[in-house]
Amino acid sequence: MGVPLRSGNVIKPSEMTRLTITTFAGVFLGFLIGVSFPTLSLTKINFPSSLFLSIDLTYIEDKHSGLSTRKLFSALSSLKDDKVVMVASNKSEKTKIWIPTNPRGAERLPPGIITSESDFYLHRLWGQPSEDLTIKPKYLVTFTVGYNQKSNIDAAVKKFSENFTIMLFHYDGLTTEWDEFEWSKRAIHVSVQKQTKWWYAKRFLHPDIAVPYDYIFIWDEDLGVENFDAEEYIKLVRRHGLEISQPGLDANSASLTWAMTRKRDNTEVHMDTEERPGWCSDQHLPPCASFVEIMATVFSRDAWRCVWHMIQNDLVHGWGLDFALRKCVEPSHEKIGVVDAQWIVHQGVPSLGNQGQPVGRKASWQGVRERCRKEWTMFQDRMTAAEKAYYEAVESNPF
Known part of the structure; x- marks a missing residue:
């Protein structure tokens, strides 16, 4: 003697048809939206400059020998919208820095070394610089x-x-x-x-x-x-x-x-x-x-x-x-x-x-x-x- 099924667990043919049609319609609509949506340009994404400065490109190059550091950094630098560019392709090349917010003429300097203002204070030729000025x-x-x-x-x-x-x-x-x-x-x-x-x-x-x-x-x-x-x-x-x-x-x-x-x-x-x-x-x-x-x-x-x-x-x-x-x-x-x-x-x-x-x-x-x-x-x-x-x-x- 079979066990009777509850009416709530039975999927009627009409409901199965409706579910199938809805599923295909959703997939098709998603496809159309995906095709018509503009390609996302990663160059418009503005990541904090500190993120890129903290990336060890040499380590990445060692792990993925197929990628050169220059190519990898070229891609990363485009993501940060030219706010800071540093290239360290190998030990023989000097690091290059480009920070447009630096004073004119000093864009290639690291910000921490820049002294854009000066004074008329007199300094000694000997001793500790910190001891030059009594006032x-x-x-x-x-x-x-x-x-x-x-x-x-x-x-x-x-x-x-x-x-x-x-x-x-x-x-x-x-x-x-x-x-x-x-x-x-x-x-x-x-x-x-x-x-x-x-x-x-x-x-x-x-x-x-x-x-x-x-x-x-x-x-x-x-x-x-x-x-x-x-x-x-x-x-x-x-x-x-x-x-x-x-x-x-x-x-x-x-x-x-x-x-x-x-x-x-x-x-x-x-x-x-x-x-x-x-x-x-x-x-x-x-x-x-x-x-x-x-x-x-x-x-x-x-x-x-x-x-x-x-x-x-x-x-x-x-x-x-x-x-x-x-x-x-x-x-x-x-x-x-x-x-x-x-x-x-x-x-x-x-x-x-x-x-x-x-x-x-x-x-x-x-x-x-x-x-x-x-x-x-x-x-x-x-x-x-x-x-x-x-x-x-x-x-x-x-x-």
């Missing part, structure tokens, strides 16, 4: 000087503490004569005759060299500093968040062209002024705000990185630059100001102007002044043209 100055001050102004510069330098690196740009070619001052032996001396401070600044104060310094002072040689203390000045600049600044000018200064730079009493700093009628179309723009002169300018590290790029190679006097400094900080009318509590006297000594004539001819300050005015016009024209071209490009390509 690392946090600020930089430069003066463009001639030896005739040695007394003035000596007085000025003594207003700056050991927290400052001192740098002298010599336009008269005299350098060793300054060794009569003890501080001169620790200073950095750059000597190129008959050049201006903006010529020196463009060529010797690249932002990657000045980067260790929180503030960079770029000063003339004819400044009276009896009422100035550099450390106190830095405190005020920090307190008021100034990125570009200058000390106030005493009323006894040789020339006071702008109301903005005149020292005020009973205030620490000021960032705007009332100029002559019609001189300011906008109270947030120069010369009523966002403005200091270029005789005793002080820049923060970030501001200098921008300003350096704006200095023109051929416009060496810097005329017009003071009106454009505002483009390097935002909001400029809050970040550019005059420090009243630490003030100076502009003596107006035209010593650099006396260098302005060819050898064998009588020196004339007038020729230098004419060149200054020409440069002012050229700078303004270049800035206007550059901004116009930029905004036209933005309008034509908004995305």
